[in-house]
Amino acid sequence: MRKNTLQLVIASKNVHKIREFKEILSKQSPIDILSLMDFPDYVPPEETGQTFRENAIIKAEHAAKILNHWVVSDDSGLVVPALNGSPGVYSARFAGEQSTDKDNRKKLLQNMQEFDDEKRQAYYQCVIALASPDSLIKCFEGTCEGTISREEKGGGGFGYDPLFIKHSYNKTFAELEHSIKNRVSHRRKALDKLMLHLETLFR
Numbered sequence: 437m438r439k440n441t442l443q444l445v446i447a448s449k450n451v452h453k454i455r456e457f458k459e460i461l462s463k464q465s466p467i468d469i470l471s472l473m474d475f476p477d478y479v480p481p482e483e484t485g486q487t488f489r490e491n492a493i494i495k496a497e498h499a500a501k502i503l504n505h506w507v508v509s510d511d512s513g514l515v516v517p518a519l520n521g522s523p524g525v526y527s528a529r530f531a532g533e534q535s536t537d538k539d540n541r542k543k544l545l546q547n548m549q550e551f552d553d554e555k556r557q558a559y560y561q562c563v564i565a566l567a568s569p570d571s572l573i574k575c576f577e578g579t580c581e582g583t584i585s586r587e588e589k590g591g592g593g594f595g596y597d598p599l600f601i602k603h604s605y606n607k608t609f610a611e612l613e614h615s616i617k618n619r620v621s622h623r624r625k626a627l628d629k630l631m632l633h634l635e636t637l638f639r
Contacts, residue, residue: 442634446471447480447499447509452594457508459618460627467634475503488512488525488563489575496565497572504569508630512562512622514596516584518555519547527595537595541588544599548584556584560600560622564630574633578625593617 444467446457454471461469472478481498485491488511496509513527523530523544531539548556559581566573581603588598590610597609602620609617618624 441466443468445505445507447495447507492563492565496567500567510564516558558584562622562626564626576626576629578622580622
């Protein structure tokens with residue numbers, strides 16, 4: 437790695453997440469952005485953490501050590517206080533280990549079927565961990581508050597986006613223009629903090 441260039445690996449194989457990371461981080465140069473797609477033999481660790489922060493750290497530290505690269509890893513999901521914080525860290529497998537996004541959304545709607553508007557409050561949370569091959573550098577957090585709609589709307593986004601309506605908007609994340617979502621999302625808020633820190637490390 438040249439002194440003035442950071443080669444950063446996104447510890448994910450989720451194409452939607454990788455795209456969001458690249459679109460935001462590519463505006464900060466010089467960064468050479470890779471992902472786990474570039475390391476097909478790498479086997480990620482089991483996510484055994486009880487919080488988003490713990491899982492983000494597990495993934496970042498493991499990939500940084502094994503791949504010998506600087507790594508960013510995020511763990512994120514949807515939190516519904518009226519469901520005692522669920523889906524939370526189990527957002528991606530809320531309806532079961534092999535569940536699809538559609539399965540997870542269906543279960544969420546079923547669990548919230550009798551909820552009034554007040555109980556439909558929710559927020560997305562994202563924790564991004566930055567690690568070097570030698571150590572964990574820092575974690576960065578972002579949240580995005582909103583409500584859960586009573587039916588799916590929109591064909592964009594992924595995960596729970598067709599159900600999540602951000603406060604001050606009348607559209608779900610899946611209905612919003614991609615550029616707008618990237619400007620207001622939980623991941624964007626965490627990435628903005630990450631980029632500020634990278635500037636202090638590699639300017």
